Amino acid sequence: MPEDQPKPASKESARRWRLALGEQDDEISLDQRDIRIGAALDALYGDRPSAKRSAGLGGSAPKVSKWLGDIREYFPASVVQVIQKDAFERLGLKQMMLQPEFLAGLEADVHLVADLISLRSVMPEKTIDTAREVVAKVVAELIERLERKTAEAVRGAVDRSKRTFNPRFSDIDWPRTIQANLRHYQQAHKTIVPEKLIGFQRKQRRLVDLDEVTLCVDQSGSMATSVVYSSIFAAVMASLPVVKTKLVCFDTSIVDLTEDLADPVQVLFGVQLGGGTDINKAVAYCQERIEAPAKSHLVLITDLCEGGDTDALIARIAELVGDGVNVITLLALSDDGHPYYDAELAGIFASMGVPVFACTPNEFPDLMATALRRDDVWAWAANNEIKTVRAKGEQLS
Secondary structure (H helix, E strand, O other), X not given: OXXXXXXXXXXXXXXXXXXXXXXXXXXXXXXHHHHHHHHHHHHHOOOOOOOOOOOOOOOOHHHHHHHHHHHHHHOOHHHHHHHHHHHHHHHXXXXXXXXXXXXXXXXXXXXXXXXXXXXXXXXXXXXXXXHXXXXXXXXXXXXXXXXXXXXXHHOOOEEEEEEEOOOOHHHEOHHHHHHHOHHHEEOOOOEEOOOOOOEEEEOOOOHHHOEEEEEXXXXXXXXXXXXXXXXXXXXXXXXXXXXXXXXXXXXXXXXXXXXXXXXXXXXXXXXXXXXXOOHHHHHHHHHHOOOOHHHEEEEEEOOOOOOOOHHHXXXXXXXXXXXXXXXEEEEEEOOOOOOOOOHHHHHHHHHOOOOEEEEOOOOHXXXXXXXXXXXXXXXXXXXXXXXXXXXXXXXXX
């Protein structure tokens, strides 16, 4: 075949194009499974180039539930979540979420939790119970995923300058232990049987000596997934005896959820997503409650789109830094990619010595460990290939 002639598409390639575009082609036969996949796609994407608008979800919850069942059966979870998001935007399915039978059939993830929180005030009572179950499921999954790493990192209040010969298993210094026990190598078993263990000695800390971590979280709509993750991390950290943890959420008003941290589901249902943004007011609230600046860490989670007094906010941050508070600004705590943020204000914060960057949930435990040790957060971010805002007006890349 001449090189300038297009090669015929494979049967599988043609099948995929037919499913993607909804085109009718008598030469390409679809089996029953493919027909159902096509119908599921047409129900949502009925305006594809050649698709016949014979499907559609209409307003029936049972019909939508069947459609959700089909997409869960034929697509992986990551694709299901994308299709659900498209359905909310294209078909106004948020109204359908007010029906328990529909809600129970959704693939639960962080974005769905954020949607449920924002809709809480308009949910009928019968739906709120179902919503709580969905939120509780996601919370449990996130805690299972994040708790151990967070606990180990935060407990990393380990004094590595002191040694002990009776360490906990997690505190064993294996290189030193092996070196000290080389003479006890057992040839028959090809292993070392250590006579003594060498490890790091944990700091014994009184309540009054504990570091204090305040998560101050912007609960405007653009920060929805960050609010969910922040609440989970705050609840996990509050369960650890080595730090005092506070959670403050804000828009133009302030909600202090510290007392509810034992119940992360209750915390999430205490959040009010949406509204304006008054960062200065929230930081002032946190500043008033800081007991020991030299032992305090303020993690400000916001896109820095200030609707309040920007000059007062800048002055307040400078005052906190001057007092010895370890201030860190996270532009997002999510897996959603690079966030939108106020680049000018971010640059001003960075010029004052405040690290400014976006952080994923998997990176957050190590960030907190770095902060609690008062190590260089800039260096930590660079080592983890996290782009930081360095100077006024510099953009994340």
